[in-house]
Amino acid sequence: MGKAVLVGVVTSGNLEVMVERADLNGTCQVEVSTSAQGFGSIWQAVLDDFAARHDLADLRISINDGGATPAVVSLRLDQAMEEFLGMVS
Amino acid sequence: MSDLSGVHRSHSYYEASARGRLTHLLDAGSFRELLGPTERLTSPHLELLGQPCAFDDGIVIGRGRLDGRPVLVASQEGGFMGGAVGEVHGAKLTGLLELAVHEHPAAILLLLESGGVRLHEANAGLIAISEIIRALLAARAAGIPVIGLIGGIYGCFGGMGIVARCCDRLIINEEGRLGLSGPDVIETTMGVEEFDASDRALVWRTVGGKHRFLLGEVQQLVADDLAAFRTAVVEALGQPLQGLTLESLEREHQGLADRLANYGDCLDATEIWAALGLENPLQVPLLDIPTFLQVASQAGREGA
Numbered sequence: 098m099g100k101a102v103l104v105g106v107v108t109s110g111n112l113e114v115m116v117e118r119a120d121l122n123g124t125c126q127v128e129v130s131t132s133a134q135g136f137g138s139i140w141q142a143v144l145d146d147f148a149a150r151h152d153l154a155d156l157r158i159s160i161n162d163g164g165a166t167p168a169v170v171s172l173r174l175d176q177a178m179e180e181f182l183g184m185v186s
Numbered sequence: 187m188s189d190l191s192g193v194h195r196s197h198s199y200y201e202a203s204a205r206g207r208l209t210h211l212l213d214a215g216s217f218r219e220l221l222g223p224t225e226r227l228t229s230p231h232l233e234l235l236g237q238p239c240a241f242d243d244g245i246v247i248g249r250g251r252l253d254g255r256p257v258l259v260a261s262q263e264g265g266f267m268g269g270a271v272g273e274v275h276g277a278k279l280t281g282l283l284e285l286a287v288h289e290h291p292a293a294i295l296l297l298l299e300s301g302g303v304r305l306h307e308a309n310a311g312l313i314a315i316s317e318i319i320r321a322l323l324a325a326r327a328a329g330i331p332v333i334g335l336i337g338g339i340y341g342c343f344g345g346m347g348i349v350a351r352c353c354d355r356l357i358i359n360e361e362g363r364l365g366l367s368g369p370d371v372i373e374t375t376m377g378v379e380e381f382d383a384s385d386r387a388l389v390w391r392t393v394g395g396k397h398r399f400l401l402g403e404v405q406q407l408v409a410d411d412l413a414a415f416r417t418a419v420v421e422a423l424g425q426p427l428q429g430l431t432l433e434s435l436e437r438e439h440q441g442l443a444d445r446l447a448n449y450g451d452c453l454d455a456t457e458i459w460a461a462l463g464l465e466n467p468l469q470v471p472l473l474d475i476p477t478f479l480q481v482a483s484q485a486g487r488e489g490a
Contacts, residue, residue, distance in 0.1 A: 106240070108266060130239065
């Protein structure tokens with residue numbers, strides 16, 4: 098198993114975020130699994146902000162959502178990166 | 187600035203996640219997860235229902251060390267569907283118990299937090315419970331101690347309540363709850379006159395840690411602190427195994443028959459505590475753990 102972290106729990110109003118190192122030619126891949134329909138543009142905005150805050154090259158980020166609000170999603174994403182970087186260094 | 191150096195920083199078992207509990211329970215850095223989240227062994231059933239999945243299907247299993255001794259551990263995540271047992275979740279737990287028979291660890295530790303079967307998965311979840319019980323008893327028959335820990339927000343009910351009582355020993359905190367039908371299930375099926383699930387005091391004195399300890403269903407009652415759970419597990423590892431024999435089963439059955447004979451007419455746990463000889467039974471829920479254990483021991487109820 099390569100380097101990976103998992104933070105958060107898929108519970109009501111919360112989500113889990115997994116960050117894995119992957120060979121993606123310098124890009125970042127994000128996969129969001131959610132049963133809440135019609136919030137694509139909000140997810141995109143939250144993820145754009147997230148990408149502006151961190152260097153996400155060659156990372157695969159996978160999300161299982163339990164109906165989290167955008168603020169909770171942002172905090173979890175930052176927590177995941179903090180733990181991922183703490184583990185690598 | 188205040189000086190906080192003398193302050194004991196405790197980590198609540200009740201509030202911790204399944205992963206957080208393992209971090210503080212086991213020897214630092216010793217945990218190695220099996221079938222971790224990157225394997226993406228998610229529930230095939232939830233996906234079909236359009237329900238969110240979890241990468242570990244709500245259970246963390248693996249190898250670790252406790253006080254230097256090798257242990258196999260499983261930790262259920264109550265936050266994900268109330269810790270309910272689905273097909274994959276159950277298979278991971280069964281596999282861990284079967285692995286123990288080959289590896290012979292010093293113990294298997296089950297950090298139980300579950301409402302029981304994940305009913306979305308119907309028969310697959312129900313069958314999983316029977317497979318878990320079969321594998322657990324096989325591990326015990328092979329001489330491996332199986333120690334259950336209970337103390338999370340969601341308690342331990344339904345099929346996992348049965349699994350818990352199949353363990354050699356149980357360790358619980360006051361906040362922990364153990365039972366077969368949970369309070370809401372009883373209220374739904376029998377009516378609010380029978381059991382008011384919104385009455386928290388009633389719930390805790392009926393299925394809570396103190397009552398389970400007094401009835402002899404759990405062997406150790408500890409404070410809600412992961413360090414206290416750790417100490418209790420180390421202590422439990424030093425205890426002789428009860429053994430899974432026909433005689434021990436018959437003793438257990440006799441104990442249940444005695445319990446029904448002695449307390450079958452009691453309408454509330456406080457009546458049982460009075461019958462057990464506890465002074466001031468109405469005060470029992472208010473006692474802190476050390477005082478409670480002292481009172482219990484005076485009434486002849488000692489942990490083992």
